[in-house]
Amino acid sequence: MPEGHTLHRLARAHQRSFAGGVVRVSSPQGRFAEGAALVDGRVLVRSEAWGKHLLHHYESGLVVHVHLGLYGMFTESAGPPAEPVGQVRMRMIGSGKAGPLCGTDLRGPTACEVLHEPEVAGLTARLGPDPLRRDADPERAWQRIHRSARAIGALLMDQSIIAGVGNVYRAEVLFRHDISPHRQGKSLSRTEWDALWLDLVELMKVGVRRGVMHVVRPEHDHGAPSYTADRPRTYVYRRAGEPCRLCGATVVHAVMASRNLFWCPACQPH
Incomplete structure (x- = not known):
């Protein structure tokens, strides 16, 4: 989607x-x-x-x-x-x-x-704040996230909490901030949330400008190719069974709320 x-x-x-x-x-x-x-x-x-x-x-x-x-x-x-x-x-x-x-x-x-x-x-x-809209209020999302016992991996995909985030941005932004997708929303600190939101804003703006999602930092953009020829590299998305680009641990896969989930258990410990 x-x-x-x-x-x-x-x-x-x-x-x-x-x-x-x-x-x-x-x-x-x-x-x-x-x-x-x-x-x-x-x-x-x-x-x-x-x-x-x-x-x-x-x-x-x-x-x-x-x-x-x-x-x-x-x-x-x-x-x-x-x-x-x-x-x-x-x-x-x-x-x-x-x-x-x-x-x-x-x-x-x-x-x-x-x-x-x-x-x-x-x-x-019925929609949450959209990181790409100028009128977005991240406080609305934070008020629901920091009270929730649901996993942050599920909360980021809930369009009533944040609008526009899908499977790729969810997996990649959590990896970029060393956050396990299984952590409860209420376990995140305000500092972690603010960093996540700002990163989503910047990553999604890049997606608007370039037409594809660039999520790997330049210093890490080498080594194993992307999961498909016409897409930039990802850290974990669709890389289950492959070594993490940063630590070498095996990227793992699960299903959360009926959607595929990817993360590095070493970089994103639960």
């Missing part, structure tokens, strides 16, 4: 391509036809992301809400897109602020729906 930086990159791209201009919205596959008709021909005021949610705000006050889920993706095109290929849930064509004509197709999302502003407010109220 795409992590928060991917949604923020999409929001920025759609802001540049469509905001300030009339957008033609359609649903070639038909599943979003009624929603598309409500916003078709309207001016897109702004595009924003909150965690793993993408929000397109139209001048009518209606908002298109997209959650990509496991399989959703946008494909962009310069100029009018060609005939739809595959199951295109939503197609957008426009030229924000008299720029060049652009198009984008959305396929396979978990959610693609039209909401009213009160519904959007309800959605965002």
Whole structure:
């Protein structure tokens, strides 16, 4: 599932391509036809992301809400897109602020729906602070974490506590701070939490700028290759059974709250 930086990159791209201009919205596959008709021909005021949610705000006050889920993706095109290929849930064509004509197709999302502003407010109220948003308040997350007996590895993945963090950022930020994913939230000190939050902010900003997650510090970015050819190296994510890049201990794997978990038992003792 795409992590928060991917949604923020999409929001920025759609802001540049469509905001300030009339957008033609359609649903070639038909599943979003009624929603598309409500916003078709309207001016897109702004595009924003909150965690793993993408929000397109139209001048009518209606908002298109997209959650990509496991399989959703946008494909962009310069100029009018060609005939739809595959199951295109939503197609957008426009030229924000008299720029060049652009198009984008959305396929396979978990959610693609039209909401009213009160519904959007309800959605965002259920989400925790997003490290990539300027209005994020890390204190909200801390107040829940330092009272919780749940494992910090589970708390970081709870979108109602922190919005946008996924499996990779969870595994890597805990390794970078020598924190076992099995420690209870209430065992963390305020100093540890503040350091975790600031690191998440910086790592996710890098993800927005570069389009991929760079989590290994430059002095450690050597040796064994990444878990896949088109991704930068990680410390522990998807490296179960391999030696830790720092201490040589074997990286281990478990399942926590139905998600794969990776850590170094030597660098991150419980």
